[in-house]
Structure formats: C-alpha cells, structure tokens
Amino acid sequence: MGEGVVPLVEVDQSGHAERPWVVEAIRRLKADQQRSADTHLHAVRMPAFDDVDLYLKDESTHPTGSLKHRLARSLFLYGLCSGLIQEGTHVVEASSGSTAVSEAFFAHLLGLPFTAVMARTTSPSKIALIEREGGRCVLVDDPASVYDVARGLADESGGHYLDQFTYAERATDWRGNNNIAESIFDQLSMERFPEPTWVVVGAGTGGTSATIGRFVRYRGLSTRLCVVDPENSAFLAAFRDPTCGETTCGSRIEGIGRPRAEPSFLPDLVDRMIQVPDAASVAAVHFLRARIGQLAGPSTGTALYAATKLACDMRAAGEAGSIVTLLCDDGVRYLETYFSDSWVAAQGWDLTPYLEVLTRAWDDGVWTG
Structure with missing residues (x-):
C-alpha cells in the first residue's frame, strides 16, 4: 500500500441470510396481486x-x-423492501377492523405472527375474521390509544409496527x-x-x-x-x-x-x-x-x-x-x-x-x- 494512503474500511453484508426469504415473500405478495x-x-x-x-x-x-386488501399488501411490500420485515418478524397494526383483516391474511400467507390493536367497539365479525387468519386482537377502551399501544407491542417484541395511518400515502x-x-x-x-x-x-x-x-x-x-x-x-x-x-x-x-x-x-x-x-x-x-x-x-x-x-x-x-x-x-x-x-x-x-x-x-x- 502506498505511503499516506488510508485503507478502505469495508463491511460486507451482501450475504444476508434473510434475503432468500424476503425474495420469496415478495413473490407471494405479487402473486396475490396478479390474482386479485x-x-x-x-x-x-x-x-x-x-x-x-x-x-x-x-x-x-x-x-x-x-378496499383495505390493496393497502395491506402495499404495507407489507413496503416493509419487506425497506428491510423492516424479515422472517419471523412480529407484525403489529392499529386498526378499526378491515385493514387488520387484510393484514392478518397476508401475515398468515408469509408465516408471520400478527397482532391487531383496535377499539373495543369493533364488530365481533371482524374480530372473528382476524382470528380465523391466526391473528391476535388486543382491544382498548380509548380509540385514541391504539397508536401508542400498537407501537409499544411492536417495540416490546422487536417487531414491526405497520402504521397504516402514516405510511398509507407513501406505500402505494x-x-x-x-x-x-x-x-x-x-x-x-x-x-x-x-x-x-x-x-x-x-x-x-x-x-x-x-x-x-x-x-x-x-x-x-x-x-x-x-x-x-x-x-x-x-x-x-x-x-x-x-x-x-x-x-x-x-x-x-x-x-x-x-x-x-x-x-x-x-x-x-x-x-x-x-x-x-x-x-x-x-x-x-x-x-x-x-x-x-x-x-x-x-x-x-x-x-x-x-x-x-x-x-x-x-x-x-x-x-x-x-x-x-x-x-x-x-x-x-x-x-x-x-x-x-x-x-x-x-x-x-x-x-x-x-x-x-x-x-x-x-x-x-x-x-x-
């Protein structure tokens, strides 16, 4: 090495073990888009x-x-392509129902654990649809608290808060x-x-x-x-x-x-x-x-x-x-x-x-x- 030349510092993460799983997850989401x-x-x-x-x-x-089927798929694609969702990631959402139903479907498709935080007044039929897909429902008395509760659950588990209310306009x-x-x-x-x-x-x-x-x-x-x-x-x-x-x-x-x-x-x-x-x-x-x-x-x-x-x-x-x-x-x-x-x-x-x-x-x- 020449005198006075500072050596490059290299950190190679190109062989991420989760990359094949992410590629397959994205393929599954795109296949759903082709079908529906x-x-x-x-x-x-x-x-x-x-x-x-x-x-x-x-x-x-x-x-x-x-309608939320479109949004849920976009949010998962956004999370996958941004490196926020990987194999085994606990996915959490604050939702009044329909978005969570669709997200539970996609979480099940990808084999990911899913929790929906929603107001206690949400219709029982929507709760049943989420649970049918293997999702868990956390019901709160104050609808305004769903954001903080969802974010807290994601942080505690090392998971990902999908946050439809922030990312809906940019994920599509x-x-x-x-x-x-x-x-x-x-x-x-x-x-x-x-x-x-x-x-x-x-x-x-x-x-x-x-x-x-x-x-x-x-x-x-x-x-x-x-x-x-x-x-x-x-x-x-x-x-x-x-x-x-x-x-x-x-x-x-x-x-x-x-x-x-x-x-x-x-x-x-x-x-x-x-x-x-x-x-x-x-x-x-x-x-x-x-x-x-x-x-x-x-x-x-x-x-x-x-x-x-x-x-x-x-x-x-x-x-x-x-x-x-x-x-x-x-x-x-x-x-x-x-x-x-x-x-x-x-x-x-x-x-x-x-x-x-x-x-x-x-x-x-x-x-x-």
Missing part, C-alpha cells in the same frame, strides 16, 4: 338522471372482502402499477364519460384519496376529488385549516373518520369535503340494498349519500358527466349492527328522513337534504 388486483366497476342506474352516470367500484370482491405507487386510481380510469375508458367529473371517497387513513388525487394530477386530468367525512371525525377540520390540530371522539361509521387528522391525509389534494350525518350513511346502505340488492358496509353509505348530492347538483346546473365512488366492503360483516333495526334504534338513529331524501333524489333528481 382488479375489481368490478358497476354502472348504477338512477332513474332521474339521463346525463349523469354513477359507478360503484366494488372493492368487496378482494380475497379479504374490502400513485403513478400507476395497477393501483385503484389507474384501475378506475382504465375501466371507464369505453364509457360515454370516460373522465369522471367527481371521484368520491371516504378517509380512514387518507391513503386512497392521496393516491387518487396524485394520479389525477400526474395524468393531467380535470376530475375533481371529493372526500366524505362522518360525524365526529377530525378530517373536515383539517381540510378547513391544516394547522388546527383538532381532535375528536372519533367516528361511529366503521372504516372511515378518525379522532385526529392522520399523517396520510393530504388535504391539498382534495377539491371538496362533505360531512355526512351518521344516520344518512346508514340509511344509504339500506337504500342501496333495497334498490339494487347490493349489501355494503356503512362507509359506502357515507360516500353514496354525498355522491347522490353531487349528481343532483350537476343535474341542477345542466352539467353532464360521471361520478365514481367505492363499495368499500361487504355488508355481511355488519348484519348484526348497521343492518339490525334494533341496533340502529339503540344508536338513536332515525333513517326515515334520509331514505326519503335519497328516494326523491334518485326518482326526481331533486335534493331535499
């Missing part, structure tokens, strides 16, 4: 609307029965790669209004609205994004003022609405927000079931109620176009709650006025809400 990535886009006829088309993107047909490739936005626009390509006037979604993490909002801008489209929020959720306040830091008691509509504005919610990508009464959300899924025979979860009702309002606004303005919203999950999970007359009555919800609003809107094109 796309879902149906249903055209829904509203009698009073000749020039406004409504579509439901049916995410309930994923193997785990909800918003440019395309068969994400939900690309799927929607591809499926609309042969329709009479292939570029929708509105896409209407709820916010649980904010990841779906972030993906769609970014995709629309990336493709240079004029489509507007409407995010719906249930009562007692903090997202609407954050949309009005991103610096407000307002916290709430949380939503009674499972799957959307949060006691705080989550890091993955990007309000600058949203064109309009509509807060929907809880009774209206529930009435809308009862209405959907009666009108087209589709059984959907309550977050679908939140979006459907707002989408109907937007359709009436377009009709009143003489505007033609299309509206797309999501059928987020299957209503079978809620037969003992949101579809139970006694349970609904116990919540103090009167669905009748909102059913009348929807009937008048669909049949006459007039919004009376």
